[in-house]
Amino acid sequence: MSTLPPRTPADTNAHHAPSTAMRPEAGTGNYRPEPVSFVRRGSRLQGRRQQAWDEYAPQFVIDVPRLEADTSVDPAYLFDAKATFGREAKLVVEIGSGLGEAIVHAARTNPDTDFLAVEVYRPGLAQTLQKAGPLGLTNLRLIEANAPEVLATTLSEGTVDELWVFFPDPWHKTRHHKRRLVKDSLVPLAARVLKDGGTWRLATDWVEYAAHIAEVLRTAEQFENQHPDTLGLPYTEDGERIAGVAPRFAGRILTSFENKAREAGREATDFELVRTPRP
Numbered sequence: 087m088s089t090l091p092p093r094t095p096a097d098t099n100a101h102h103a104p105s106t107a108m109r110p111e112a113g114t115g116n117y118r119p120e121p122v123s124f125v126r127r128g129s130r131l132q133g134r135r136q137q138a139w140d141e142y143a144p145q146f147v148i149d150v151p152r153l154e155a156d157t158s159v160d161p162a163y164l165f166d167a168k169a170t171f172g173r174e175a176k177l178v179v180e181i182g183s184g185l186g187e188a189i190v191h192a193a194r195t196n197p198d199t200d201f202l203a204v205e206v207y208r209p210g211l212a213q214t215l216q217k218a219g220p221l222g223l224t225n226l227r228l229i230e231a232n233a234p235e236v237l238a239t240t241l242s243e244g245t246v247d248e249l250w251v252f253f254p255d256p257w258h259k260t261r262h263h264k265r266r267l268v269k270d271s272l273v274p275l276a277a278r279v280l281k282d283g284g285t286w287r288l289a290t291d292w293v294e295y296a297a298h299i300a301e302v303l304r305t306a307e308q309f310e311n312q313h314p315d316t317l318g319l320p321y322t323e324d325g326e327r328i329a330g331v332a333p334r335f336a337g338r339i340l341t342s343f344e345n346k347a348r349e350a351g352r353e354a355t356d357f358e359l360v361r362t363p364r365p
């Protein structure tokens with residue numbers, strides 16, 4: 087792994103407890119201004135995932151310095167794409183990359199572009215390594231961290247060509263909506279990291295979340311929706327349809343996650359926005 091300052095001791099706040107139950111205080115550690123969009127279900131690996139981690143993490147996983155929680159990133163740390171990849175190339179960042187299906191496929195089929203996967207779920211990162219490691223990909227790196235923090239401080243302003251958010255957790259209950267990854271506060275963070283003219287792509291299989299995303303994006307002044315007049319799926323009983331929907335992004339492969347959603351009758355809704363030039 088890269089030679090960075092040692093990590094601070096792992097934090098023991100409630101949202102890192104290896105429990106699948108949501109605790110009332112989960113994710114509300116007072117060093118984070120907002121509730122996080124995940125519940126950490128433990129990061130212990132076994133068998134092949136552990137093997138993949140041992141073998142490939144030094145090559146692929148950026149050993150970012152932490153501040154408080156073990157999914158935080160010290161705000162003083164800056165990701166240096168040029169030094170990391172040893173070249174200057176287009177940079178695509180996927181946040182919430184899950185098992186890595188989309189980003190590994192993209193990295194394999196676009197060798198001239200560099201890719202950064204940001205994910206909090208270590209078993210997902212290990213599965214990403216299981217795919218990427220044997221392929222010997224040199225244009226992919228992973229960061230195990232809370233994505234909004236990475237967007238806020240780890241990535242330098244205006245350095246990302248594309249930002250991907252595919253199938254973020256829907257957090258259905260109204261009282262959990264504040265935990266959604268895509269919300270008003272994500273917009274300035276996405277706008278911060280994207281270059282002028284850079285693209286923000288999103289997709290979700292939940293129609294109600296798609297309607298929420300459409301509303302968040304509609305008022306995002308830093309972005310221009312590339313398909314403002316295209317209507318998507320109906321989301322109300324009156325048949326009101328989601329506005330500003332993009333055609334399916336050709337670079338987004340059908341992941342096992344999306345496939346399950348399809349089998350359950352849920353079609354994906356895509357969005358494509360372009361960062362308007364900074365004044």
Ligand SMILES: C[S@@+](CC[C@H](N)C(=O)[O-])C[C@H]1O[C@@H](n2cnc3c(N)ncnc32)[C@H](O)[C@@H]1O
Binds near residue numbers: 205255
């Ligand atoms: C429903 S899964 C979708 C995974 C993947 N994008 C796909 O399409 O298969 C959502 C993923 O986002 C991750 N996630 C949620 N909140 C996150 C955050 N704040 N930072 C990084 N990853 C996050 C979860 O751990 C999970 O792996």
